[in-house]
Amino acid sequence: MALSVEDRLAVAELIALHGHLVDEGQLARMAEVFTENVVYDLSDVGQGQVSGLASLTDAALARGPANPVAHHVTNVVVAERPDGQVQARSKGLAVMADGTCGSVTYDDTVVRGDGGWRISYRKVSARRVPLGGLGREQDQPPVSA
Structure with missing residues (x-):
């Protein structure tokens, strides 16, 4: 079954609702x-993986003003x-x-229930480096004179 425009809009709004x-x-x-059994992977930002909605709430409260x-x-x-299932990718600031x-x-x-x-x-x-790291000095070929 192809995703309808309404489904796409609902998924985008779901992602926005989080913030x-x-x-x-x-x-x-x-x-x-x-x-209820969400897995929230924060490993890349040094906070590990949180499993379950209650644990996610507890983790947010534990961070408090951070x-x-x-x-x-x-x-x-x-x-x-x-x-x-649906795969959604977005940018967060x-x-x-x-x-x-x-x-x-x-x-x-994203799943429909x-x-x-x-x-x-x-x-x-x-996101730590521009262009996904492409163009860093060590990635550049030597310049010929």
Whole structure:
């Protein structure tokens, strides 16, 4: 079954809803975004992997003021997998309380259940170098004179 325009829009809105709920401290509503058994992989940003909705909420509360004050998401790309699940990729921008910012890529597996679309797996990858590292000095061929 091909994804409808409505499904694509619903997945994009689901991804956007995460930032609104977290930034407003509405952690009790995370079941509107994630499955109960969600796996949230923060390994790339040094926070390991969190399994389960309750553990995800606990992890956010434990970070307290170290959490971003604003999560922004953009560049959402949605693709259907042969197993009926959906793969979504998006860019995230986090603004911290001190005004510093960071950029990440979200790689999500999204599934449809009785309550609609939910994220069952999210991998957060930090963006640390431009062009994915392409063009760094060590990657450049020697310049001929």
